[in-house]
Amino acid sequence: MSDDIRDTAPKGAIGRFLALPADSVPKTMFVAVTLCLLASMIVSSAAVALRPLQQINALKDKQINILQVAGVYDANVPVEDAFAAFEPHVLELETGSFTDAFDPTTFDDRAAAEDPATSVELDTDPAGIGRQAKFVTVYLLRDSAGEIDKVILPIHGYGLWSTLYGFIALEENGNDIYGLQFYEHAETPGLGAEVDNPRWKAQWNGKRLTDDTGTLQISVSKTVTSAGGDYHIDALSGATLTTVGVDNLVKFWMGETGYERFLANLKEGNV
Structure with missing residues (x-):
């Protein structure tokens, strides 16, 4: 097949998309959606990874409040020891x-x-x-x-x-x-x-x-x-x-x- 015939042959969907100008609406939307998906995946992964630490911190805060309301909180004493x-x-x-x-x-x-x-x-x-x-x-x-x-x-x-x-x-x-x-x-x-x-x-x-x-x-x-x-x-x-x-x-x-x-x-x- 000659080069002229290949140049004029119908392109697939991906080929037509890649051939669009960089500032075209489809490419702009594609980049925006892709970035949103990546950002949401990163945030979700971070939330899952940090959940155990968040639960530990929430429990510690709750214990501190119990110590405080009972009038026995001392910042110099480890919370776990005092709460025991x-x-x-x-x-x-x-x-x-x-x-x-x-x-x-x-x-x-x-x-x-x-x-x-x-x-x-x-x-x-x-x-x-x-x-x-x-x-x-x-x-x-x-x-x-x-x-x-x-x-x-x-x-x-x-x-x-x-x-x-x-x-x-x-x-x-x-x-x-x-x-x-x-x-x-x-x-x-x-x-x-x-x-x-x-x-x-x-x-x-x-x-x-x-x-x-x-x-x-x-x-x-x-x-x-x-x-x-x-x-x-x-x-x-x-x-x-x-x-x-x-x-x-x-x-x-x-x-x-x-x-x-x-x-x-x-x-x-x-x-």
Whole structure:
């Protein structure tokens, strides 16, 4: 076949594409799509490769928050060593007793809340969580004599923009609050995010959950309720909905739908 015949022969799809000018629309789109695919593959690969490290960091951050809310965090002490003093237990909310059905070191509270087998859908949902796990992981801190010193309870509920996840630390009597701390949320910086402000968090220390009759009185509000200052936490300035969310979630978890039975067992010495 002569050179003239080869030059005029029909080209395949690839040949026709390669013959296009470099700045043609098809080639421009091809380069853009190819780069996007390569970038997404790199990002996905990095995310998969870093996931174990992210999980380790998330666990460490959670442990630091537990140490902080219990008032025993020391930056000079390795987190793993300090956290070893805490006893994790899986609590069955309905009975207020610990269960051996799950390993407390690996039990995933959030996964349990999403699994119909280990959670219930709420008809009344002041905390805005949708489903509530039947089991949660709680932490006990004992003193040198082996007696319970602090009880750390996980809490969560919806604020303005996000679900706030945190812990409340109670004294051994199950009624006096030692501290409250959130470790994850997406509330507005300078407003709802003031839940992280040390001055606001310091208010919780020494407050009480229930009065002498056992009635839940703790309140996060602008004004002191008739129960008195022992049960009052100041509202967050300029963050009404976040304040309402925190008030609701604390009352939800400290009430009959949450830890009420467990706290009763604790007060009676049955923990």
